[in-house]
Amino acid sequence: MLLSLTGALIGMPGPGLAEPTLRDLQAAVRALAFLEEPPTGLADIGIVYPDGSAEGLSQARRIAAIFGEGLRAGNLTLRPKLVTVAGAGQAGAVALLLTDAALPEVHRVAAAVARSGVVTIAAGTTAPEAGASVLSVRGGPRVEIVVNRAAAQAAGVSFAAAFRMMIQER
C-alpha cells in the first residue's frame, strides 16, 4: 500500500513497461552476496537512466523509492543513487541497476565500468530475456537469475560455484 502510494506520488510507469518490483530488487541484492568477492556493509547501487531522459529519470526515481533507505541482504545494505549513463563510470557504486530506458545503452554502461568489479543488473519481469547485463533477475512468480558470462568476465566479476550451478548462464 505504501509503495503504491509512493508510486502514485512520483508517477506510475507508462503502459508496457515492466519495472522491477520489491521482490525483483530483493532477489538482485541477495544475488550479490554470491559474488566471489561480495560487497559488505553499507554501499551504493546506481540506478542508471539515459542522459536527458525525463522518462528514464522518472523510472529511476520510482525504483529508488522502492529501495527506500536501503535494501538489506545478509551483511550488505544497498542504498540507491541516481546515475546517468554518462556518469555510470564515476558513480562509485558496487552495482548498477539499469532502468528500462537505459537498457538499450547497457553496452555503453558496461564499457564504462569494465574490469572494475561493478555488476550491471537488469531486474523485472522481462529481465531474464534481456540478458545483456551481468545479472538479470526476476523475483517472481519463480525466482529466475541469469548471468551473462561474457559480461561478467568483462566486468571482472565471478560468482560462487554453488550459486552458478543453480542459475542460468549464457
Add this chain to the structure above:
Amino acid sequence: MTRSRCLPSRLLACVAGILVLLAALPALALGMDRAALEELFGESVTTSASGKPQRASDVPLGMDIITAEQIRRSGAHDIPAVLARYTSLDVHQYNASDYAVGVRGYATPMTPRLLVLVNGRQVYLDHYGYAAWDAIPVQLGEIRQIEVVKGPNSALFGFNAVAGVVNIITYDPSYEHRSNAVVRLGTGGYRETSGVVSAPLGDGGGLRLSAGLRGEHNWGRGYTDFERASLDAGRSPTRAQFAGEAAFRLGPAARGAIDASFGRNIGAPFADYGQFWREDKRIWSLRGRVEANTSLGLVEAQIYRNAFRATYAATPFVTDHSVTVAELSDTVKLGAAHTLRPMVEFRRATMDIGASKVVYDIAAAGAMWNWAVTDRVETTLALRYDHLWLNGSGYDDPAFPYGDRDYDRNFGTATWNFGLVWRATDDDTFRLGAARGVGLPTLYDLGWRDSYPAFGYQDTGNPYLGPTVVTDYQLEYRRRIEAIDGRFSITGFHQRNRGFSSGLSAATHFPPDVAYETYTPYALGRSDVTGFDLSLRGRALGAIDWGVEYRLAAVSSEFRPSLLDPKRASPRHLVSARLGWSSGPLELNLFGRYASLAQGYRTVNEADAVLARSKDYVSVAARIAYRLTDRMTLALEGENLLHERQEQTYALKAERRFYLSLRADF
C-alpha cells in the same frame, strides 16, 4: 586382520593427500550457505538428488523436503512420526520407539530398502540392513530439513538406496546460529530433555553440540508369551545421545569439519521375522570433512567410521559391526550449461559375531552429468560402478554348508539414474525419471551363524546370495496454483524388483547333508509395484496451511514360499492430511492418517510363526502451542487420539498418549 589394521592409516594418508592437493589449487570463494540460497530462491535447496546444489523445484527425481518449521509444528518427537505427518511414505510404528519406514511399498520390519543419512553420513546399519530410527544421533531441534528421495538413487549414494533415501540435514554451524532446549513430559511415563547449540565461531568456523535423554514405558498389548517371558520384549525403551561438530576454515576457499556422535539405546525392536527382542546397542561415529571451492570445481572429501555393538536378551551373542567410508567428489560447471560430478568411494564393512567374521570392501567410481538443454529443459544422467570383495573367517565347520573359501568371492555391478525436467510454463513442470538401484545382501544375510541343537536347527548366512536389483520409472506433473497459494502434483511410478532376501525364514539344507535342519537366506524372486502419489498443499488467509498426500501402491509378485512377506508388508492405500493454523502466540496443528490393511508373519515362540494382519485404520495427532515469550513455547501434543489402544500394525497395539513440552529458543 592385518589388512583391517592398515586400512585407517591408508585412508588417513589419502585424506592428507587430498588436503595437500586442495591447498595447492587456486582458491575461490567458499561454499554453500543453504540459508542464504533458500532466502534468495524462496525454496529449499538440496544436493541429495544429484550431488549438485539444486533448487527443490529443479531436482530430476521425486523428492519431498520437510522444513524445520514443519518439524517444529508437527508435535512429533521421532523422525518417522514427522515423515508420517507430512508425506505418503510407509511408516509403521511397532512399539513406543521402533519404526520401519519405506517408500512405495515393501516396508517390512527393519526394511533394508531405505538408505538413511545425516548430512551425507550413512546411519543405515549395514550389518542387518536397516535404519535404527531411535538411534540416529540427531535431536529434532537441530534439523534444518529432511530430504526424502522417492525411488532409487544408488548412482549417487551407492548400494542400498534402492527404494529411496532420507538425508537429514542439520543446521550448519558455520552459517547458522540456532540453539534451543526442550523438556517434554507425557503419559506412558514419557520424559525427555534435549538441547542444541549451533553457533558460528571466528572467521568461517562454527560449533554444533546436541544431546538428548529419553525414556518411556513401552506399549503394553500384543506381545507373545515367549517374548515377554524369554526376550524381555516389554522393556521400557531408553536412549541417550550426544553429537558434536566443529567446523573451521582451512584457507580463503576451503573449510573442514569434524563431527562425532555416541548413542546408547535399549529397547526391543521388531525384527523382520516378526519378533520383539530386547537389544542394547551402542553406536559411535567419527567423521572428517573437507570442502573447497577451487578452479577445478567444488571439491568435497569425507572419511568416516561408524561402529556398532549390540547385546541381546537371552543370548550371550554380541554383534560388532563397523563401516568405514572414504569419498571424494568434484562438482564442476563446464561452460554455461554443463555440470559434471566425478566421484570415487571406498567402503569397508565388517560384522564380527565372535566365532566368525564377515568383511566386504567396495571400490566405486562414477559420474553425474547435468545438462541445461534450454532455460526450461534439463537432463541429468548419473552412472556408477561398484565392485565388492567379500571375505569371511571362522566359517570352516563341517556341520554347515559354507566354509571360509565360499566367502572368497567378488562381483561388480553398475547403477544409473536418468532424469528429465521440463518447466513447461512458470507454473507447470514435468519430470521423467528412470533408475537402476542395487541393494546388497546384509552382512547378516551373508555371514550370520548360530546353532540350536536342543531345538534341532541352525542358521547360517549365504555368501552366494545376490543383490536386490531395482529398475524404476516415474513421471511427475506439478502445477503451482496461485489461487490456493500452493501446488498440486501427481507422480505415476512403476518399479521392478529382482532379489529380495528371505532372511532366515525357511530351512534350505537338511540332514544328512548338514548336522541339523539349516536355515539360510535365499532370493525370494521378482515383484513389480505400480501406483501413483498425489499431493495437494496450500495456504490461506496468511494463517492456515494445509496438505493432503495420497499414495497407491499395487504390488504383484512371484515369490518363493517363506516367512517373510514383502508383498503385503505395506498398505495399498495411504492418505496423510494436515491442517495448521496460527494467530498471534497461538498455534494449532491437526494431522490425520489412513492406511489400508497390511500383513506379515508374527513369530509366536522359539520356532513357529503365523500370518498376522492389521486392518485398515485412521489415526489422528494434534498439537496446540502457546508462545509464552519470544523465546519460550508451551505445547500440548497428542498422538493416536481416536482410541486408547489401536491396531495399526500386526505387532503391538498403538497407545493414545499426551505430552506437554516446553521449548526455549536462544
